[in-house]
Amino acid sequence: MKLFIGNKAYSSWSMRGWLACKQSGLPFEEVVVPLYSDEWDRRREGNEFAPGGGKVPILWDGEDCVIWDSLAIIEYLNEKTDNKLFWPDDVHARAMARSMAAEMHSSYAALRRECTMNIRRIYPDAKIGPEAQADVARILQIWAEARARFGGLGGGDGDFLFGAFGAVDIMFAPVVTRFISYSIPVPPFAAAYMKAVIEHRFVQDWIASAQEEEWVIDQYEIAPEG
Numbered sequence: 233m234k235l236f237i238g239n240k241a242y243s244s245w246s247m248r249g250w251l252a253c254k255q256s257g258l259p260f261e262e263v264v265v266p267l268y269s270d271e272w273d274r275r276r277e278g279n280e281f282a283p284g285g286g287k288v289p290i291l292w293d294g295e296d297c298v299i300w301d302s303l304a305i306i307e308y309l310n311e312k313t314d315n316k317l318f319w320p321d322d323v324h325a326r327a328m329a330r331s332m333a334a335e336m337h338s339s340y341a342a343l344r345r346e347c348t349m350n351i352r353r354i355y356p357d358a359k360i361g362p363e364a365q366a367d368v369a370r371i372l373q374i375w376a377e378a379r380a381r382f383g384g385l386g387g388g389d390g391d392f393l394f395g396a397f398g399a400v401d402i403m404f405a406p407v408v409t410r411f412i413s414y415s416i417p418v419p420p421f422a423a424a425y426m427k428a429v430i431e432h433r434f435v436q437d438w439i440a441s442a443q444e445e446e447w448v449i450d451q452y453e454i455a456p457e458g
């Protein structure tokens with residue numbers, strides 16, 4: 233498999249696609265194409281980016297199978313690994329997990345607009361507007377519900393929302409890094425969950441690579457002012 237992604241410092245959807253590939257345990261080649269660079273423009277004109285409308289992540293499995301869009305990549309890799317590694321076994325937990333992943337995929341526009349992902353930065357005094365604050369409140373609410381109902385799944389004594397690291401954590405990992413970058417206050421259960429996500433080895437690998445990148449995109453380096 234071959235996964236095309238953007239900058240690890242900035243590209244949140246790429247992070248999800250990449251974490252999904254890591255979670256699958258299947259071998260894949262990663263190709264980082266820095267967003268809005270000359271190489272980016274060149275690649276976008278080529279056949280490899282075309283199926284996804286020129287966006288990343290885009291996953292090729294051989295020459296005939298292409299999956300674009302982070303959630304579709306998760307579902308494809310879930311099927312390819314016999315439905316064992318991404319979603320909870322319990323049907324009610326799985327229903328909630330899928331709802332949360334879908335909500336993450338389709339929502340929180342204000343948070344995403346105001347607090348663009350920048351893994352290399354921490355803004356201690358970031359001020360976010362009321363709509364982004366509402367997004368944060370909603371995310372904390374569904375994290376709390378999942379944690380209360382399904383946190384102990386599989387006898388898990390960790391701090392993940394559904395017992396073990398999976399699709400929901402992959403979808404929310406760039407939210408966790410945003411909450412840290414923009415110093416968003418969170419209750420203790422959420423801090424514990426965020427720590428579990430950040431300390432996961434795949435997330436650590438991604439962050440380490442992001443720290444080493446030298447590309448800078450000015451528009452993603454601005455702290456929000458509410």
Ligand SMILES: N[C@@H](CCC(=O)N[C@@H](CS)C(=O)NCC(=O)O)C(=O)O
Pocket residue numbers: 238242243244245246286287288289300301302303337
């Ligand atoms: N819904 C898509 C979003 C993909 C997306 O917007 N990717 C961004 C990078 S984070 C991108 O390629 N932006 C470049 C552009 O829109 O020109 C997904 O889930 O993968």
